[in-house]
Amino acid sequence: MVGPADPLASLFPPSQLGRYQVLERLGAGGMAEVLVCIRHGAAGFARAVAVKRILPFAAGDAGFRAMLRREAAIAASTDHPSCVRVDELEEHEGELLLSMELLYGLDASALLARRKDRGEALPPAVALRIGVDALRGLHHVHGLADGEGRPLGVVHRDISPHNVFVTESGLSKVLDFGIATAMEAMDRDTLTGALKGKFRYMAPEQVLLRPLDARTDLWAVAASLYELIAGEPALRGSMIEVLDALRDGPPPIDWSPAITPDVRRLLERALAADPADRVATAEAFADEIEAGHEVASHRVVAQLLDEVAAEDMAALRRRVAVALRTEERLSDSSELAPTPSEEASAEAPPVRALGTTAPGKGLATPAVSPAEERPTAPGRKVAARDTVADDTLAPAALRDARDTLRDEERSPLAEPPVPPVRTRSATPSVRPKAHADPAAGGTRWLAIALVFVLGAALGWLAGGLWF
Known part of the structure; x- marks a missing residue:
């Protein structure tokens, strides 16, 4: 080990x-x-x-x-x-x-324990509903066959209130299939240690190591039903005392007054020492219970479960829901995480396309010639006038125009941002040929005129000094 x-x-x-x-x-x-x-x-x-x-x-x-x-x-x-x-x-x-x-709920043993803690017994009709559900599930398992239709002969061999789970819907389910079958391959000491606490639900043939079949599980269901109704095991005493009693003959049961005569007759048949004296199948056992006894609905079982376990079930659901929401958020975050190309684009400094107005400047110049016009980007406002008359330009505007042109000459060229996300150009930038601008032409002529005026004035002053 x-x-x-x-x-x-x-x-x-x-x-x-x-x-x-x-x-x-x-x-x-x-x-x-x-x-x-x-x-x-x-x-x-x-x-x-x-x-x-x-x-x-x-x-x-x-x-x-x-x-x-x-x-x-x-x-x-x-x-x-x-x-x-x-x-x-x-x-x-x-x-x-x-x-x-x-599953959300309690196993039948825990359900019984919580009822006893409240000073209440488990209603016989509820116990019988749990038993009927378990028998229906066992009948399905007993009938399993291989691919060629041969019965597999599956026997649970470990039925007890611990291995029948009562769910929040009121439906009960059988747990732990096949465990006892595998345990039989172990030596006797390992078997005894592994089954400690379950000996009270073992049929006589199981204790005597005789061949087992579906009726072995029916004995265990009957022993479990006795405990759920009476609130105590059918076979009491130490493990050695119980096993010795099962080997020596019919199990000595001290019938509780909580077991009504009709239910006692039902259980006595299923607890017969000889398997041949028991009901033949799990389905027949379930049918007999439903035909002759009051059996609670699943809704009633669910209500009784809520009385003792509603807070626990709700707390577990909340913990699971929080974990699932956390996983969903992490999944959404990973799906929305930027790809390497998007990260590179996000890290790149913004590129201002030619033709946009520089911050703090009042003059805009077209970025491309009319033959190379691009669609206007969404949200971009188009000025009502793209030119400024010569007579509206002042020296401050001249300086602004000069600064704007110099800024654009130092900036790399980019296409107007048709999509809202700006990216660096993957190909070398090619500067388009500048086109005539009426404002720029007026600016040049005004500058030339100013130069001539200044030159004439300087010449006049110089001439005056010379003479």
Whole structure:
């Protein structure tokens, strides 16, 4: 048997198991634990599931690994509302992980315990509904066949109130298929240790190591029904006392007054020491219960479950919902993350196209010639006039025009931004041939006139000085 390097590994589950994000531990037994996880898939897919894994101290044990494979194979073959759905069995770093549907509710044993804590018994009609649901699921499993139609002869072998789960809808489901079958391959000491606490639901033939069939499970269902109605096990005493009693003859049951005579007759037949004296099939057992006894509806069972577990179920739902919303936000963020080209574009400094007005300037010049006009970019305002009359220009405007032209000469050329996102040109910039601008032409003539006037004035002054 292989144990964990860290002795605390069995106490604290990891936060991640392959593609499963672990939220919390749902329950644990002697050799396995069930975790609430978020399963991650492609394109941001995420689903809340229950993941069963062998505890680290036994993760390398060949017998336990074979047991989990057996359970997965049987459960994956089932397709019934009263059987827990298994999605897949996968291996992560040498560890087997069994992914199942996540159920909200309580197992029948926990439901009974909470009712007892409140000083209340479980109504017989509710107990019988739980039993009928379990029997319907078991009948489906007992009838499983291979690809050629040959019966597989599946027997659960570990039915108990712990392995029947009452869901929030009021429907009960059978859990843990195939575990006891795999355990039979182990030596007797391992078997006894693994079944400790379940001996009260074992049929006599199971204790005597005789051949088993579907009627073995019916004995366990009857023992479970007795406990759910009476609030105590049908077989009391130590493990040795119970096992000895089962080997020696009919089980000694001290019938509780909570068991009505008609229910007692029903259970006595299913608890017969000889399998031949029991009802033949799980379906026949369920039909007999519904035909002759009051059986609660699923709605009534759901209401009773809410009375003792509504807060717990709601809290678990909130934790799962928060985890799923977080995963959705992370997925959306990754999808909206910029690509490398977008990041490069975002880091590039903005490029001002020729023809746009420089900040603080009042003069705009066309960027391209009329033959090379581009469509106006969305949101860009077009000036009513593109030229300025010569007589409106003042020396300040001349300086502004000069500064604008110099700024544009130093700026790289870019096309007008047709899409709103500006990018650097991937090809070398080619400066288009400048075209005539009436304002620019007027500016040049005015500058020339000023030069002549200044020259004449300087000449006159100089001439005066010379003479």
